[in-house]
């Protein structure tokens with residue numbers, strides 16, 4: 401299996417640290433709002449990487465954090481007049497719902513920065529003791545980039561150039577730095593901000609130290625794969641390497657994987673989708689128009705290292721493509737049911753000689769799929785192989801096919817789709833009449849002052865993707 405490693409800028413054979421196991425860390429979102437579909441790209445891409453490893457029989461320890469202490473979270477909390485924790489807890493829950501909708505598996509562990517402060521204080525102290533970090537007069541602790549020989553090895557930047565570049569940009573409040581390229585490990589609290597005690601000052605950790613510490617705690621000092629969006633290469637991942645390798649005296653991650661951006665074309669101007677540019681769609685907004693499986697399929701239709709432009713046309717094309725697969729799976733299920741009935745009368749059916757030939761052709765397509773995935777997770781080519789399989793299935797499976805052949809085809813299609821995280825069954829749409837009946841039952845429960853039952857019905861509707869709104873004209877509902 402070959403992986404493109406940002407560190408060496410080459411595709412390299414994957415050799416795990418421990419045979420049969422993969423230790424993988426993926427930088428997760430900062431939770432101050434609903435995630436947008438740009439944030440969804442690394443989630444979907446690296447979940448697919450994980451699924452492929454699992455398909456190959458590896459045991460994957462997959463760690464992905466939530467950054468739950470950050471300026472943006474604090475700002476939002478102040479705007480709403482609540483504690484930061486209220487904001488982060490809310491958006492972690494919302495993010496998990498979006499992940500479930502996109503069929504992104506929960507990580508083995510989803511650590512939260514605020515729960516790992518002790519580990520951060522320890523690593524910072526180790527770095528100070530080893531001469532890799534220092535505390536300034538105001539209690540800010542900085543990493544001494546000049547003390548780490550390989551600083552710049554991931555982003556292929558040269559420290560001298562970096563230092564002169566930084567010298568041009570003078571940032572106020574950083575007067576305590578020995579060098580402009582040094583970065584923050586711990587910073588003093590400001591009025592009204594969450595803080596923790598430390599030997600240096602009451603304050604909070606810098607962003608980069610969080611990931612070094614959480615990776616170490618849940619995966620160990622050395623890991624196989626570290627991943628995230630390409631904007632994280634510098635400074636975030638470069639700084640993680642400096643911290644982890646300086647503290648642990650071991651190479652941190654063997655392979656560094658980075659997904660390219662999801663862009664959006666606004667009036668002929670192609671830009672990265674981002675919160676700050678305001679040109680984003682949240683996953684939740686997309687879920688109002690499409691099953692999130694479509695979004696997942698769209699993301700995987702391009703190679704993860706290629707930029708991808710979001711557009712309504714491409715989403716429609718993905719919807720149609722996905723539909724072709726789901727229709728083929730449905731036909732297989734129907735044909736399977738007919739074969740079951742026949743078998744119950746005529747006895748077990750073996751595969752016919754011509755079906756054995758088709759079976760061979762199907763296995764060849766499965767190996768085409770694997771070959772694509774082995775080549776740095778080329779999901780675009782892997783999907784092309786799935787389409788070929790769909791074509792083979794459509795042209796060879798009929799109501800007369802043997803049950804053995806139908807079962808084989810169905811299982812193979814399901815297995816390959818599962819690697820991509822695609823369900824082969826259409827979600828049953830709740831019928832309007834069913835919803836109306838439940839709403840009427842809820843109204844009656846409310847009239848009878850049985851509020852527990854009314855709430856229960858509301859909860860059930862929510863699970864079905866229906867939200868209720870009590871208006872002056874009565875209860876209105878919509879699908880989310």
Ligand code: AMP
Nearest residue numbers: 428429430438439441628629661662673
């Ligand atoms: P953030 O919450 O900004 O730290 O981002 C969480 C993850 O989403 C990181 O891995 C980012 O690199 C990634 N990301 C943010 N915007 C995009 C985008 N437009 N396309 C692809 N990945 C993105």
Ligand code: ZN
Nearest residue numbers: 427428611636
């Ligand atoms: Zn990180």
